[in-house]
Amino acid sequence: MSESRPDLARDPWTALRGLTHARIGLGRAGDALAGADVRALQAAHAAARRAVHATLDPTRLSLAEPFIEVRSRAPDRGVFVRRPDLGRRLRAQDAERLPHAPCDVLFVVADGLSALAAARQAPGVLEAARASLPGWSVGPVIVAHNARVALGDEIGARVGARCVVMMIGERPGLSAADSLSLYLTWDPKIGRMDSERNCLSNIHAHGGMTHDEAAFRLAWLLRGARTLGRSGIALKDDSMTAQLPPGTP
């Protein structure tokens, strides 16, 4: 017996599929999902799992400038997913190695929960962001491994940046395994709370935010933070900012 796929010519779901990416109108084999639909979900899950366990190769980021590589205290991906606390602190030797180089804004390219997202989105966003920030002094690009969002606080404080922007891979979903978030923290220092950051999320090429749009909105937020002298809830503008999404990396 062949698998029961809906007849597309007569399938009433065809028009509805344009309304949502949800997996509606799937085929059935008895009670169960049709085999092709089971495998489609497995394929998407496998891609997401690969993204979670991928490591960031900075030599393939095609960054326009030299960069400094640092690691968190989480030694590998297995420990990293279990111990968010270790991912928020720099390895001691890397903390000491960071130069004190005061600047207006410091960009950190971080793997987070998807190194794939950092590799695909961060260089483009970084280039567009630099162009959107005339007159701002930009610190050396930092590439951070096994990094959580709050790692940027320690990095920013060490370097002496007025503001740090974490460009970090989001927890992969099935529809996008390479989605990037930007977290902006004014006056970074260890112990900053999530409510003191602003976030732009869903930066990816499958219907998400484009690199140029992300850079535009980031520049707007940075100017707002500079005016206020702080970031976070105080810098709220519904048209421009996003809430911290569930599954913050």
Add this chain to the structure above:
Amino acid sequence: MVFHATLQGERYRFDDLRTLLARASPLRSGDELTGVAAADPVERVAAREALANVPLRAFLNEAVIPFEQCDVTRLVVERHDAASFAPIAHMTVGQWRDWLLSYEVDEAALAAITRGLTPEMVSAVSKLMRNQDLIAVARKVRVVTAFRNTQGLKGRLGSRLQPNHPTDNARGIAASLLDGLLLGAGDAVLGINPATDSIETGMVLVHMLDEIRRRYDIPTQSCVLTHITNTLAMIERGAPVDLVFQSIAGTQRANESFGVSLALLDEAHQAARSLRRGSVGENVMYFETGQGAAISADAHFGVDQQTLEVRAYAVARDYAPLLVNTVVGFIGPEYLYDGKQIIRAGLEDHFCGKLMGLPMGCDVCYTNHAEADQDDSDDLMLLLAAAGVNFLIAVPGGDDVMLNYQSLSYHDILTVRSVYGTAPAPEFEHWLQRMALLDGKRRLNANAPLALPGFMDE
């Protein structure tokens, strides 16, 4: 109070009840993260030996979180009913475990002691139970609730239809809703997690759900799972709110981080009841919980994550909820690392919730950074159904495109129903028959996409 146990020639000491509970808990990453887990498997078993010998009365004398620091502790103390506790007052935790499993203890015996139980007693006994024990005892408990249909009856398995959309697009949500209804899901609730916390969006969605429910005369309830203050605002604006939703946790501080207090829950409970929208019952609250919630809010007080979870149930039961579910794999591998830990936690949460008298359901799910997949979800859903879970959550194809995690699919609910011969709530099952969605063997018709005419019309 200090506790001791000697195991394999080694003497173990546990400084207080909080520590003893934590060391006795099955291994999970959240307890390792907060540093309260047993150092090794032998210490864990030693803690269980010590815990088995603790009299249940001891739990009435020692709080794991001080009375003065936590309104959940105060709630538990104030609500404790000595008469309900009397039948088990002479037992140790170990004796109580055997009593729970005995033939003599039936549905009525378990219902009789519910108000005499504290969350810490229930958590403690679960730590002395294997997975099969958690199932065997839970299936003796029946918690029946009602609004527009009756949930929790014997031989029934409810489902929440969760038609989320990443931008709250009403037509996108309607398409997922139609898909679920045609597959027989949604008797527990038609429940949307909105992508934004905008009250305007919530109003649009509440009205849409109510309009669809009335148009097809569906005997079910709807809910937009937004913050409780938003739901109160929607009620004030005259929105057709069936159920009030809120995420809750087991400590005052964690609840404060959710922006919720017992007073606020009281207010919302009264507001929703005053609308008198239920047709067959008045249970109007819907709570979600999950192990790790208090840890992620940094409000755990050195208590193990499972005990904290059961404390959330003490909050829930004060509001006679229609539905409570643990979102067991959602919070991530830092709290439940893999399929084994998620399955164990799901069975614990269901058992503890039922023993506390809650209409317990489950969102059987996992995130993409957990060591779990759809096979683990299959295992847990079938085990929970064997345990008599009130309801399960389902999304199109098992993939929630808004929250970015994998739950069960509508199809999975059909499989569970077939395996155990269960059906949705009776009122909802009659509706499925009336709409010609069921065949003569209580199975969903394979090709019924036009059974709800005009569903997607503007």
